[in-house]
Amino acid sequence: MTGLAAGLVSGLPVYEAAAAPGGICSSYYIRPGSEERLSTAPADGEAYHFELGGGHWIFGGDPAVLRFIRSLTPVKTYQRRSSVFFAGQQLYVPYPLQNHLSYLGPEIAAKALQEMLTAPKGNPKTMADVFSQSFGPTLTETFFGPFHELYTAGLWTRIAPQDGYKSPVNISLALQGAFGQTPPVGYNATFVYPEAGLNTLAQRMADRCQVGYGKKVVQINAGQKTVEFADGARLPYDTLISTLPLNKALAMAGLAVTEPADPYTSVLVLNIGAVRGPHCPPDHWLYNPATQAGFHRVGFYSNVDPSFLPQSARTNNNRVSIYVERAYPGGEQPAVETIKAYAEVVVKELQAWGFIGEAEVVDPTWIDVAYTWAWPNSQWRAKALKCLEEHQIFQVGRYGRWIFQGIADSIRDGFVVGSAFKGV
Incomplete structure (x- = not known):
């Protein structure tokens, strides 16, 4: 989203590694009983709607950015429903x-x-x-x-x-x-989501840009100022606006700083479509401090909006579309068989809780750089950004700048950086 925003404002070409825009904010669809990912909803609507890396809800953000989003696609506004779930006591405590x-x-x-x-x-x-x-x-x-x-x-x-x-x-x-009710607080007390899905917002932004798809960067030659792609193409550059994770941008450019790199965590997200269980909560997501399988959050796409369900299930609400998040040390992706075994344990645990009945779809997605952190008193981030800027590589976005921010703020940052290079 950040790169699209920068490309839209600057007029510079955007190079996207995937075959469609949106990055980890991409949506996809899977029919019950199938393993095939569909990039668009089938004509009959009989598919679960998921996102790479779990639910990407648009919270906070500059009013001008939200106005821009609404100019491209209608959005719905939601009041957050989330809880801490203590499974051992079957206790739900509202967040925070x-x-x-x-x-x-x-x-x-x-x-x-x-x-x-x-x-x-x-x-x-x-x-x-x-x-x-x-x-x-x-x-x-x-x-x-x-x-x-x-x-x-x-x-x-x-x-x-x-x-x-x-x-x-x-x-x-x-x-x-401690004695009664309190008002909702926190960064995501309200959020919005495009009526037609997040992929629609990404596509409409991309329609206003020059986007080259299937252009995965494998090397940046900072000395010669060229970019090499996985398809063998090589392009010269004067200035790069990069949304690559900061650690990967440094490595691809063959650059280094003296500080130890700050850590990051990867996330395995299981997207699950299932029969709705008798004790499935109404929450949008749950924080889980203790689980047998090791996941820390369960989100319910279809509790946010029934459009995440197959068409035939939207009225009687007898199905549920879920995402289950588990964190791993950065880059330590489990083997395929390990993920398969883990998925079976997760499904059994959700069934034991009464959240789901039969699972009709279980689809794993892996986000390699999901959350970025810092060591105490670390100067790595500042030095890494400065090093890249000295080679005319300007990092932008959540992962590019190694910060936490939502979609709306990422779009805003793309606008700011893109405007600085407009007409260059």
């Missing part, structure tokens, strides 16, 4: 957990409040320090620790703090939530 302590019982609520009020303050060096200083040991041991152990693939005690807005701390709301 710290604002709904009453669900945990009076003893835990009182203890957690006391710890939040008296937690020692300081200069946190790690993500674990942030949780300890913000929430105290009870909530860290109950949720934040075990969830982030899964979410960061074990990095949470060693990486620098980030994404503070994902776990907002407000003592007043915590006190209110």
Whole structure:
């Protein structure tokens, strides 16, 4: 999305590795009982609608960017429904957990409040320090620790703090939530999604650009200022706008910095279409601090919108379209047979919870660079960006700049960088 936005504004050509636009924001369709991915919905509508890497909901963002999105495709607005799910107790606690302590019982609520009020303050060096200083040991041991152990693939005690807005701390709301209800808060309390799917937005942006498809970059010769593609083509450049992950851009350009590279995590996402189980929740997604299979989040596409279901299931809602996320240390993709065995365990666990009955589609997707992190006091990101800029390679977007941001902010960044090179 970032590259398309930059290409749209600058007028420069865009080179896309895949055969269609959108990158990891691409949608696809699979008929029940099939393994074939379809790039467009079949004429009869009898297919589950999935996305690479799970649900990509558009949250936050500059109003001007949202206006641009709406100018290309109609969107629907949704109020977030999400919970922390403690499977052992069959307990759902609305997100964010710290604002709904009453669900945990009076003893835990009182203890957690006391710890939040008296937690020692300081200069946190790690993500674990942030949780300890913000929430105290009870909530860290109950949720934040075990969830982030899964979410960061074990990095949470060693990486620098980030994404503070994902776990907002407000003592007043915590006190209110210990005795009653609180208003929704957080970066994704409301979100939008294109009525015709995210792939439609990407395609309509691409229609306004010069896009070359199937152009996977394999090497950047920073000295000769050429780009080599997997198909054997080689093109010269004066300036590159790159959305490649920062670590991969450095490697492809044969460049290096003295700092140790910051870590990242990969994510295996199982897209599942199934008979809806008797205890399938109404949530859009669940945070899972303890699972037998090791996943950390379950999302429900079809709880957001029934268009993610086969046409015949949209009225009676007897099917469910799900994505299940599990994090891995960066680049450590499991073997095919390992993924197959894992998928079977996930399906059995979801069935045991009563979320699903028979699984009609189970389709794995792998996102190699999914979440980016930083070591405490690291200068790697700043040095890497500067090194590339010295060779006229300008990184943009979530992975290009090694930051967390949503689709709307990524489009905005593409506009900003693209406008800087308009007419160049």
